[in-house]
Amino acid sequence: MILPESPTQVPDALAFSGARWNDEGLSVRAAVVTDTPIPEESTMTDAHLTRAEAIRSLSIPASLLPADGRFGSGPSRIRDAQLETLSSRYRSVVGTSHRQAPVKDIVARIRRGLAELFSLPAGYEVVLGNGGASAFWDIAALSLVERRSQHLVLGEFSSKFAAETTAAPHLEEPEIISSEPGSLPSPVASADVDAFAWPQNETSTGVMVPVWRPEGTTPEQLVLIDATSAAGGIAVDISATDAYYFSPQKAFASDGGLWLAVLSPAAIERAQRLESGADRWVPAFLSLTAAIDNSRKDQTLNTPAVVTAALMAEQIEWMLEQGGLDWADRRTRETSGMLHRWAEGRPELSSFVSEPAARSQVVTTIDVDEAIDATAITSVLRAHGVVDIEPYRKLGRNQLRIATFPAVPVEDVAALIAVLDHVLDSTAGA
Numbered sequence: 001m002i003l004p005e006s007p008t009q010v011p012d013a014l015a016f017s018g019a020r021w022n023d024e025g026l027s028v029r030a031a032v033v034t035d036t037p038i039p040e041e042s043t044m045t046d047a048h049l050t051r052a053e054a055i056r057s058l059s060i061p062a063s064l065l066p067a068d069g070r071f072g073s074g075p076s077r078i079r080d081a082q083l084e085t086l087s088s089r090y091r092s093v094v095g096t097s098h099r100q101a102p103v104k105d106i107v108a109r110i111r112r113g114l115a116e117l118f119s120l121p122a123g124y125e126v127v128l129g130n131g132g133a134s135a136f137w138d139i140a141a142l143s144l145v146e147r148r149s150q151h152l153v154l155g156e157f158s159s160k161f162a163a164e165t166t167a168a169p170h171l172e173e174p175e176i177i178s179s180e181p182g183s184l185p186s187p188v189a190s191a192d193v194d195a196f197a198w199p200q201n202e203t204s205t206g207v208m209v210p211v212w213r214p215e216g217t218t219p220e221q222l223v224l225i226d227a228t229s230a231a232g233g234i235a236v237d238i239s240a241t242d243a244y245y246f247s248p249q250k251a252f253a254s255d256g257g258l259w260l261a262v263l264s265p266a267a268i269e270r271a272q273r274l275e276s277g278a279d280r281w282v283p284a285f286l287s288l289t290a291a292i293d294n295s296r297k298d299q300t301l302n303t304p305a306v307v308t309a310a311l312m313a314e315q316i317e318w319m320l321e322q323g324g325l326d327w328a329d330r331r332t333r334e335t336s337g338m339l340h341r342w343a344e345g346r347p348e349l350s351s352f353v354s355e356p357a358a359r360s361q362v363v364t365t366i367d368v369d370e371a372i373d374a375t376a377i378t379s380v381l382r383a384h385g386v387v388d389i390e391p392y393r394k395l396g397r398n399q400l401r402i403a404t405f406p407a408v409p410v411e412d413v414a415a416l417i418a419v420l421d422h423v424l425d426s427t428a429g430a
């Protein structure tokens with residue numbers, strides 16, 4: 001791997017992700033995404049502090065509150081009906097062997113359900129394993145990137161995968177195309193890479209990226225899409241991807257701990273070839289071919305998170321009953337659209353993502369005027385059971401971040417808007 005020799009040679013894109021040169025080499029793990037810092041206490045005016053105090057001490061009428069106050073971008077709300085199955089349908093399954101039919105049946109339902117939800121093209125397979133999307137970055141760096149990858153870096157999560165392939169000693173330094181948080185970069189055809197990587201939804205900023213094969217790419221160049229917060233909430237043409245991977249704790253309203261990936265025949269072939277070569281050591285836990293082999297038997301390499309899998313199977317089947325991915329895509333367009341239209345109508349608020357087409361359907365980021373302390377808003381809502389609308393912690397903005405995954409109904413988003421109107425209107429004169 002070619003490493004820069006001095007701090008001045010750190011690629012711009014990694015400088016964005018907080019890359020630092022230290023005694024041990026290029027440190028790209030301490031990713032810090034900063035843009036507009038939250039005002040320091042000392043720079044706050046009296047009016048700012050008075051309004052913040054008025055907001056924090058507000059009592060919000062119970063009649064305004066949403067039925068369910070969980071609006072987090074992951075972990076995200078789990079529907080009551082899903083949770084109830086743990087003590088009914090799965091009462092005699094949890095706590096039993098994952099090599100026996102009852103648990104294997106849950107894995108089979110996930111694989112079948114996802115195949116239907118994503119209308120899998122011929123030869124594509126649903127594969128799963130333990131660890132979440134972060135584990136899949138390492139798996140991809142070992143078994144899907146052959147020599148060099150290209151990454152779009154537009155926020156914290158996309159910078160993390162780029163950091164992994166940068167640090168991997170068996171890979172060449174990746175091509176990185178970066179853009180400021182809140183904006184949308186585009187992949188560029190390049191004959192010098194064997195994989196393109198970007199997130200369909202950058203959860204830290206609420207930017208949605210189209211999924212397509214960059215013009216001029218050859219069948220040997222894989223498209224690896226981090227769909228962690230997009231899968232199941234945003235429409236996708238799976239045939240434009242070779243690995244569409246995600247975690248269960250977002251649109252699939254489950255708990256964390258598993259990764260899932262829809263793999264193309266080309267991706268499966270690449271993994272088999274790279275792992276059978278003598279020149280690349282792949283730890284057993286990170287072996288994609290072991291995961292593929294086990295998934296084909298509706299198993300995982302080692303003991304899976306069974307409760308997570310059960311909740312996920314329930315959510316996939318519920319989504320299919322509602323009308324599948326088309327339904328989910330329509331719902332998240334509607335709920336996120338409500339939030340953006342509302343923000344546009346209030347002088348104190350503005351959509352963080354200026355380009356309307358790049359605004360996420362599932363993670364809405366709304367900037368709050370610096371005259372109002374957004375942390376006062378999120379804390380008074382938290383005190384009333386409306387939780388997890390804080391901005392991504394490292395983004396450092398005066399912002400609200402509201403998830404509209406398919407499990408979040410229109411009525412709860414309407415109620416959240418009414419609550420926020422109440423907070424802003426009733427403290428306007430403070």
Ligand SMILES: Cc1ncc(COP(=O)(O)O)c(C=O)c1O
Pocket residue numbers: 074131132133134135157199201202203204226227228229247256257
């Ligand atoms: C876009 C994206 N990629 C990857 C991850 C990492 O997922 P996990 O924590 O399940 O490994 C997240 C987590 O929020 C994410 O939003």
